[in-house]
C-alpha cells in the first residue's frame with residue numbers, strides 16, 4: 001500500500017545553485033521524495049502531515065569509508081602511526097574477532113551513525129554477513145564489501161577472494177535495495193599485484209565498483225616505489241583497477257600526475273581528515289583534487305582511528321583544515337563541505353539517487369532542531385550546520401522513507417542492549 005506524507009512549514013537544505021535553503025514543504029511517497037518547494041502542493045485524501053516548524057531538514061550524511069566493527073577497538077591504540085597501530089594493536093585483536101564481535105561492534109557503530117545523521121555508510125571488513133544483517137535490521141543504507149588482506153598463502157588468498165565474491169553476489173540489492181556491494185582488496189601494500197588483478201577481474205564479471213586504501217602515508221608510497229618501481233596510483237592503474245568505477249580511501253600523498261590520473265579515470269576519493277590527523281598521516285590535497293575535477297567525499301574510517309563516527313566533525317574538519325593549510329579562507333567553503341558529506345558522497349559510492357533533497361531522490365534525510373542557542377541567529381543554516389552543529393542536534397532520521405530515529409532515539413535498534421553486548425564483546429576479546 002502506498003504511503004504519502006507531507007512535511008509542512010519546514011526549512012530544507014536543498015543546496016541548489018543560487019538557493020541553498022527553501023522554506024516550505026516536502027512531499028514523500030513511500031521511499032521517494034516527490035516534491036520540495038515553497039508552495040504547498042495539492043495533496044490527496046489520506047496523506048499524513050508532519051509539522052516541520054523549528055526543524056532544518058537536510059540530506060542524510062554519507063560516510064564513504066569505514067570499518068564499523070572497529071568501534072570495539074575505540075581507544076585501544078591511540079597516538080600511534082598507521083603501520084605500528086595496524087601491526088601492533090589492530091591486527092592482533094582483529095585476528096580474535098568472531099562473527100558475534102562483528103555483529104555487535106557494527107550495531108554499536110550503526111547506533112552512533114544513525115543518531116548522528118548518517119543514513120548511508122560504506123564498510124570494508126571481515127565477517128561481512130554480520131554487517132549486512134545489522135544493516136538489514138536497522139534500516140540504514142549500506143555499501144558493503146569483504147576487505148581482503150593478501151599477506152597470506154595463495155590458498156588463503158583464494159578463499160578470501162571467493163568469500164568476497166560470494167558476499168557481493170548474495171547481498172547486492174538486498175534489504176529493499178538498501179544494500180549494495182563492491183569488491184575490495186585492502187591496499188597495494190597488503191595485496192600482491194596478482195591478487196589485486198583477481199579482484200579487478202571479479203569486479204568486471206560482477207559489474208561492481210572497486211574500493212581500496214591508497215596513498216595514506218609517505219611510508220606506503222616509498223614502499224610501493226621500492227617494491228614495484230611505481231607510486232601507488234600508477235601501480236593500480238597498471239593493474240587495471242581504474243578500468244572499473246572506483247573509490248579510493250585517503251589519497252593523502254598524491255603528486256600532480258597522480259591527481260591527473262584519478263581525474264582522467266573518474267576515480268572518487270574518500271577524504272578521511274579525522275583519521276589522517278590522528279594517525280599523523282598528513283592532509284590530503286583536497287583543493288587540488290577538486291580543481292582537477294575529482295569527486296571528493298568524506299569518511300570517518302573506523303572508530304579505532306578517529307575515535308568517533310561523527311560526520312559533522314568530518315565536514316567541519318574538511319571546511320577548516322584546508323583553509324589552515326593553504327592560508328586561503330575561501331578553501332572548501334561551508335556549502336562545498338556539506339556537499340562532500342552528502343551529494344558527493346552519493347556520487348562516490350555510486351548511489352546517484354541519494355544525497356539530495358529533490359524530486360525523485362530516495363527519502364534519506366534528517367531533521368535538526370534549530371531552536372537552540374548555537375543555531376541563533378537564524379541567518380545562514382548551511383553555515384550553522386557546518387561550523388556550529390553536531391550529532392546531538394539530530395532530532396529525526398528517515399532512510400528509504402522509513403523513520404529510524406525519533407526525538408534522538410533509535411526506533412529499529414535496542415540501543416541499551418547494543419551497548420551492553422558490545423562492552424561484553426570487548427571484554428571477551430581481552431580475555432581470549
Ligand SMILES: CSC[C@H]1O[C@@H](n2cnc3c(O)ncnc32)[C@H](O)[C@@H]1O
Nearest residue numbers: 090124125126147148149186213302
Ligand atoms: C581487511 S578488513 C579492513 C582492514 O583495514 C584496517 N584498517 C583500518 N583503518 C585503516 C587505515 O586507516 N588504513 C589501512 N587499514 C586500515 C583494519 O584494521 C582491517 O584490518
Ligand SMILES: [Zn+2]
Nearest residue numbers: 066249301302
Ligand atoms: Zn580504512
